Amino acid sequence: MSGFFQQVVLGLGSGAIYASLALALVLIYRFTDIVNFAQGELAMFSTYIAWQLTAAGVPFWLALPITLAVSFLGGVLIERLVIRPFEGGPELTVVIVTVGLFVFVNALAGLIWSFLVKSVPSPFPDGALDVGGVNISLQTLGTLGVVAAVMGLLFLLFQKTKIGLAMRAVANDPASARLVGIRVGRVLALGWGLSATVGAISGILVAPVLFLDPNLMGGVLVYAFAAATLGGFDSPVGAVVGGLIVGVAETLSGAYVDAIGSDLKIGVPLAIIVVVLLVRPRGLFGHAVVERV
Amino acid sequence: MNKVHTRTVRGLAVAAAGLLAVTTACSQRGEGQGGTAESGPCQGQQTTGITDTSMKLGGIYPLSGPASAYGEIPKGVKAYFDYLNAEKGGLKGRKVEFIVRDDSYSPPKAVEEARRLVEQEQVFALFQTLGTPSTTATWDYTNQQKVPQVFVATGASKWGADKNHPWTIGWQPNYVSEARVYAKYLQEEKPGSTVAVLYQNDDFGKDLLDGFEKAIEGKDVKIIARQSYEVTDPSVQAQMRNLANSKADVFLNITTPKFGSQALAADDAITSWNPLHIVNNVAAAMSVLRPVGLKKVQGKLSSTYYKDPVDPQWADDPEMKLYKEKLAKYAPQADPEDQYHAFGWAVADSFAKAFAQAKCPTREGLRDAVRSMNNVKINMLLPGVTMQTGPDDGFPIESMQMMEFEGERWKRFGDVIDTRKEFGPLT
């Protein structure tokens, strides 16, 4: 039985990884109403910045705030330079632009830092807790804790602040938001900046486990999409719950269902999503959209 | 009808007709597909892409997309040819031009690029296509066109064993041979042992795993657990945990670099399972081990056939010094510690040595030369590892040596194993 719980813990560990990036996806979706394909690559790039700093001798706890600040500025800059010209245009166009950004950032990182694997220092100590024969690594606990904290902050931001209100207004209807005096451009830039920051946190959390290379986030992005879709794309709580469900379901089915096996385990979260969405098309925690005829 | 419009339309029509006429006059089709040698013993053989002073080669690698790490190989190749051109007067007096194209590891793209290189660039030969899928997609074409496709960068066994594709030949020890080396070691040193395998679910992982399964058939070694991963997976942790549950005596790690690092780290983290850990050659480079931490990889086993540029034991080796010096000069951006640059350097050296002994400077000459190498020494290969081919033997490098990680480096042990002699020919 402890073997089973061990698998669950393992699944929670990978689930936390997926959830961390899913939070960034949800954030930008809430702000701008688009799906950002480049989110993972931006997170990867931020992680390289952190790595570069620590490799140059900057202590981790100083490198971290610098990286987050640089990521925030980078996100704002991308919004201003790349995304702004498309504001008010078709959303599918913006989505394709983020695909272009994905390809570009990935190649740029390869050009600057090469494809050799790098190790990133972990903010958490090595080692593991032993709970009734189940091994829980401190890395997993730390990741879960940080993800929960980020989730809480986002929840407060969305529900309790004026920015959250402005943001919802902009995402719903930019034209009306502008009419009531919201500076739409600033809100969108803020959205990109914040999601890049959350992405950076995600990258720094996962890199010690996955090892850093330009394709750090390629695989994670797919699962993060799954997590956000499952949870409902506009809910931070949903993203985290979705991520954990995906992680655990994938791990357990890979371990215990022979017909699925490790090669097809990715099919399990995908199947869950399809089923959930068919029953609840807005995801587990998503808000239903009332349509005006 | 408006006069202006009539004029426009007439203008357009004339322009289009003119375009058609011009294009008919200078069709790109049916241009001479390169010449043949006019006299001498090589008469009638193809001389496309080669003159007395120049030679054009084309290579296809993934320079973009998830497999981009392999895109470092052509940098090593290019550095070698630039060094030859600048300091050695080229290859038998010919300046080598090496054209690199990107296929993103996508077979249809590889076909397109192969056709571009052969038909438009008119290369003398394809020097390396990377990956089993891309090479399989192109080899029918190259063999129909009678274009040499030499030293392809994939360890599948079919390049050497296939009789219908005489223009294609591999280079590195094939995955099956490597698997046989491990099987032999286990059979001799650990009879009765059980094995857990982690493998990449693609041509590379499958070939090595199949080879290992065949090699232990009827022997006293048994696979009791196997787990695969996709290149697109984020991590192999779950797989490692499943393998740990098997409590096997031996862990065979068939991964590519990033996943290799993950598996090594996971093996260290799982304290309840301490198997004998064999890392396949692809993931045994120092650049894979260092990020994990050298303390955590003590006692791991692997096998090799070339000199790792990071390994201190080769610091004073003349071949290694030459490589590092010239790479710094001709590819200053390239990290000499990257195993792929060293790989590119060695395979380019193999090409130079094969061409040097070609009887004719023709495509046929090259085809025959790469299949008649007798104990040829190649830069950067281990002492005792040489190139050996024959009309029926399309496996240039077939020798490997086992090694164990100790302290700061790999330490080779036992004899260099010539898998050809040891296990008989592959079929």
Next chain:
Amino acid sequence: MKSTSETAERETATEAVPAATARVLPPWARWVLLALAAAAVLYAPFYFAPFRVFQLTLVLVYAVVLLGLNLLVGYSGQISLGHGAFFAVGAYGTAILMRDGDIPYLLTLPIAAAVTFVLGLAFGVPALRLRGLYLALVTLSMAIFLPPLLKRFPELTGGSQGLSVEQPASPAWTGLAEDQWLYYVSLAVAVVAFVLVRNLLRSRAGRALLAVRENEAAAEVMGVRPSFYKTLAFAWSAMLAGVGGAVSTWVIGYVAPDSFTVVLSINLLAGLVIGGLASLSGAVYGAFFVMFVSSVAQDISGAAPGIASGLLIIAVMLIAPTGVAGLVRRLTAAARRRLAKE
């Protein structure tokens, strides 16, 4: 996504352009232009080197796929990020039939079409319940799941090694080289697909699709059954992707899981948006983009082609936010206004 329909509105407004062109150009001139264009397309394989003909053949293949994808994304407002999967089913189906069966290769096309049509129907029904983003991500999961699934059944699919098939030879009576023959076969398929889609859009079903895309509730009130037409659009679209896949197997002669990764699906959607949504010519522009972006990118930045291709995508969208087709329409409209002023 609401904006898809916004774009669509804009596109529909300009949909009348062919008619406008007809007003400007006398009928005979249109016929002359059309004939010249047809002559150029027919003559191309005698002009270009085999390598270029091969590329153009693949452009035709992608054009067929994008025609289908356009039917779904452009005309019915459903986003698919998984069309690479239908393409793969068509390609693999053909490869397996050509390897195992003794049937003539041309017969594999209708079989692949039928299989993907049925698959499309099957996916179209659940897709009805999903909107915009959610449908996009569910279809994306289809594209992600397919490669490992293909590897699971090596006896059938050749596993990760893929399947090589003998490429169709040109019949002796034509006197054509192989690449020329494949070009004409693909051209024939593309023309048929083009005519079919055009007629479909002009038919009752096409008008119903447009009505549903513009305002589903209103269309329903007017007696159009949205679910029926949306499902049908999905099936047609999947079928055209499958047809493209079948032809691609003839042209390439090899299928492998690595040929149909999720990147293919994303490239197809990017190509469509770049070519132009809800426009027949957009599929052709998009096909050129899908085919040539990587080689152009390589010529610009050889060491890291991704840098150039990423920037290219962004640049094209910047210049032509409604796709190349939209840009062409704007330019011809502007040219027409200038001519009228003269």
